[in-house]
Amino acid sequence: MDLGADDVQPIKVDSLHAKASPMPNGAGEAFQTEMQRAATYLVPKRGTYDLGDLVDRANETFSPEVRGVIGAVANEEYVNAGRCFAFGLFTASGYHCCRAVEAVLREYFRLFTGKAIKGTEQWGEMIGGLEKCSGSLIPEPKTLGHIRHVKDFDRNPLSHVRAVLDETDADILLAASKVAITAMAAEIHKKHLTGAPVLELVKADGSA
Structure with a gap:
C-alpha cells in the first residue's frame, strides 16, 4: 500500500x-x-553502503589480511573517512582518505628504499624515490600509478583551502584510496618485507 x-x-x-x-x-x-x-540525526543511505559499516567499520571493506598489514593509523583514518562520508562531511572524508593512503605510503617507501621516515616527506618525494628503486625490490608500476593518481587528482587539490568535495567526489576518493592502500599492502605482504604490522614507526605521528 x-x-x-x-x-x-x-x-x-x-x-x-x-x-x-x-x-x-x-x-x-x-x-x-x-x-x-536531545539532538537527533537522520543519516540518509549513501549509495549501496551499509550505514552501520560506514559509521563504525568502514575499514572492514579491506580483507582481514590487509587490515593487519596496514596497521592502526591507516585503519583509523579510513574509519574516520567512512564516518564523515556517512554524515555528509564529504571534504573531511577526503582528507581522511588521503591520510590513510599517506600512512601506508610512508611505510611502503621505507620498506622499499630502506630510508628512515622523518615524517616530513612529501608525496612527490616518496613517489620519486620509489621510482628509482632497483634490484629485486622494485615497486609495481601499477601500484605507483594508483598512488600518483590519488596524489595528482585528490590529495594535491585538497591542499587548497577552498577545495570542497561533493558526495560523488568523496565516494570516488573512498574507492581510489582503497585501491591504492590494498595494492601497497599486497606488495608488502607478497615480498615479505616485514614480519609484523607496519606503521609501528608512525603510530604516534600526527602528520601521517
Whole structure:
C-alpha cells in the first residue's frame, strides 16, 4: 500500500511516553524532558553502503589480511573517512582518505628504499624515490600509478583551502584510496618485507 503525505505523521515524544511502560518516581517526566532536548540525526543511505559499516567499520571493506598489514593509523583514518562520508562531511572524508593512503605510503617507501621516515616527506618525494628503486625490490608500476593518481587528482587539490568535495567526489576518493592502500599492502605482504604490522614507526605521528 502506498502512503501519501497525509498518512505519514511525525513521531511525538508525548505519544512515545504514553505508550511506554510506567516509570517510577517521576522518571517518565525526566525522560520526556531529556528527549525534548536531545539532538537527533537522520543519516540518509549513501549509495549501496551499509550505514552501520560506514559509521563504525568502514575499514572492514579491506580483507582481514590487509587490515593487519596496514596497521592502526591507516585503519583509523579510513574509519574516520567512512564516518564523515556517512554524515555528509564529504571534504573531511577526503582528507581522511588521503591520510590513510599517506600512512601506508610512508611505510611502503621505507620498506622499499630502506630510508628512515622523518615524517616530513612529501608525496612527490616518496613517489620519486620509489621510482628509482632497483634490484629485486622494485615497486609495481601499477601500484605507483594508483598512488600518483590519488596524489595528482585528490590529495594535491585538497591542499587548497577552498577545495570542497561533493558526495560523488568523496565516494570516488573512498574507492581510489582503497585501491591504492590494498595494492601497497599486497606488495608488502607478497615480498615479505616485514614480519609484523607496519606503521609501528608512525603510530604516534600526527602528520601521517
